[in-house]
Amino acid sequence: MDSRRRFICSCLGAMAGCSLFPSLAPAKLIDILPPADPADGKTFRVVCFHDVRDNLRAEFNTNNMLDPYAVDTGTLTSIFSWLQANAYHPITFNAVVASRHGGQPLPPRAVLLTFDDGFKSHHDKVLPLLKQFNYPAVMGIVTSWIDTPMDSGIRLSDTIVVPRNTYMSWDEVRDVARSGLVELACHTHDLHHGAVANPQGNELPAATSHLYLKDQQRYETDAEFESRVRGDLSKCMNQVKAQTGASIRSMVWPYGAQNMAVRTVSSRLGMPTQFTLESGPNTSDIPLDRLRRILATYDIDVGGLERSMREPAENRGEINPVERVVVVSLDDVYDPSPDMQEKKLGELIERIYRLQPSSVYLQAFSDPSRSGFAQAVYFPNRHLPLRSDLFSRAAWQLNTRANVAVYAWMPVLAFAVPGNLNGRVEFVTAAQGSALPPGASAVRRLSPFDPAVRAFVHDMYEDLGKYAAFTGLLFGEDAMLTDFEDAGQHARQTLASWNLPHDIDQIRANPDLAKRWGTQKTRYLLDLTKELQRIVLDSQNSDEVLTVRTIFPDVVVDPDAGQRYAQDYPAFIHAYDFVGVLAMPSRQGISSVDGWLDKIGQHVRDMPDGPRRTVFLLEATDSRSGDSVPTSRLTDQMRHLRESGMVSYGYYPDNYAHDLPNVLALRDVMSMRSRLDPTAINALLKGQVNGGAH
Secondary structure (H helix, E strand, C coil), X not given: CECHHHXXXXXXXXXXXXXXXXXXXXXXXXXXXXCCCCCCCCCEEEEEECCEECCHHHHHHHCCCCCCCCEEHHHHHHHXXXXXXXXXXECCHHHHHHHHCCCCCCCCCEEEEEEEECEHHHXXXXXXXXXXXXXXXXXXXXXXXXXXXXXXXXXXXXCCEECHHHECCHHHHHHHHHCCCEEEEECCCCCCCEEECCCCCCEEECCCCCCEEHHHCEECCHHXXXXXXXXXXXXXXXXXXXXXXXCCCEEECHHHCCCHHHHHHHHHCCCCEEECCCCCCECCCCCHHHECCEECCCCCCHHHHHHHCCCCCHHHHCCCCCCEEEEEEHHHCCCCCHHHHHHHHHHHHHHHHHHCCCEEEEECEECCCCCCCECEECCCCCCCCECCCCHHHHHHHHHHHCCCEEEEEECCCCECCCHHHCCCCCECCECCCCCCCCCCCCCCCECCCCHHHHHHHHHHHHHHHHCCCCCEEEECCCCCCCCCECCCHHHHHHHHHCCCCCCHHHHHHCXXXXXXXXXXXXXXXXXXXXXXXXXXXXXXCCCCCEEEEEECHHHHHCHHHHHHCCCCHHHHXXXXXXXXXXXXHHHHCCCCHHHHHHHHHHHHHHCCCHHHHEEEEEXXXXXXXXXXXXXXXXXXXXXXXXXXXXXXXEEECCEHHHCECCHHHHHHHHCCCCCCCHHHHHHHHHHHHCCCCC
């Protein structure tokens, strides 16, 4: 089933020439389905449908505007029959709420049916089926669309206008409300669209984005943003009450996009139950304001539905995710000329589209010397210079046009000190006799033990999350402390809370104390990154922000080496979605690369869940000479990893301007493309009609 991210991309991206379209190819076969949900009286699934049409595939052959989220009437009937035959129990909205407040437990295989947007087919086709099967449902309506006069079209965007009879009239809404089977929900009054959310004009979900006010050359304030959303949701609720007499109790977020601010607005208005499009089951620990849903698409069948009924929550529903990564520096895209910068961005997007990886780790800070030190950033913020408001634009374009997940690569400690904190914050201090462990850089880092530093770093991540939409976070390699660090004032004060001596030399002289010190520092940095993840998550239009934590290879192959970096491979595997091994031989002084990769790979295989969560980050530039690593060598390393069972890998840095590494040579080992472009859809369908695709 499609993810929420792809749904946003296809809906908003289609209005701006997005190349993304779900595959018409058969779903990939899997040997074993994930386990069924527990029959615990609390767990349930929610399925999300949109338009329902007769002869849907025939319509694809004749209609230039394709809707991949419509389902065929016959398919929906089959799904209802399958639910009935396989002992699924469609439940009411009231049953969900009651089960969460000490009421009657839910039946086994409980499923809640939802229908979004208020399509006319929900009255003409869905309601009769609900009556036939006696199935309850929730229908989310967009009241501005229902308000549209019958002799006018409904404008979905600047370029798309659909006939008025695409959606229900108020008479039809009243009819479904009186059926006794349908709970009406708010799907906003007029926020089901994209809105300009950066200076370059990208449209992001209007309900969750701080709008860019071009005439005033600024973004909405937090107060303006929340007021706009509150006013819209209130109008939707009031319209439904006035027209039908029904009181709205739940919120269905457009595109599944929501964040803490808008969830709070909805709850305070009397809609504490809210629906997203995140994957996975609604277990008892999932709050009512973040209910997950399965997104049905045109090619859904009962086999696909059964798989989705067991889809896990982690990694956005992917059971065995494979990462193919390109690490990109925005310093290579930046240009003082907006036109030239846009041209460079277009070239980068074209390259990534051709290469077809799964993810881009996109540097959100400016670091022309590639030291890992953030002197300026590429997003609006309260503290550091804004080199260019570029990250939001680049992340959205890469996501919607190159069809990749985008992780924001950020330092954790290696930030320049803003003027208002100059002389008021502490840097990491090394004890006498210190030496860097293999592969580590000498980048200057702020002390994580200084409360003022933590507040500053929190602000930076909060601003990043507020002004851009992306998939996840890559925490840079600066999130480390050697076995001589930190010897500063705030770090020494922390030692007392850990029941350790203030004297670093005394700690280092005692193996037990040194081990405990290393373990505490490792946990301290890990907890800091989890705080930063939560801060970003509060602002993102998703219920999930994936995380990648870089790790030095010595820590993977030798657990005792972790004390020299304040890193722990097993702990990282447990805490993060992915662990990025800095498999860069020139930095480690390695000459026999295949043997070295094999050694790392063996330790990865020995770690439970290691192969699934570990990404090998290979070097595309020799750190000693500055020369580009030959593409043939890089592809050989990737093939070697793949043959040994290490399927997640990528490279750093990408030199798109000089096609290094070479796209054509690299694509075979990097490509993750499993979808068709829109131009291929009709050809495939016609081929199926004429005897099948070849």
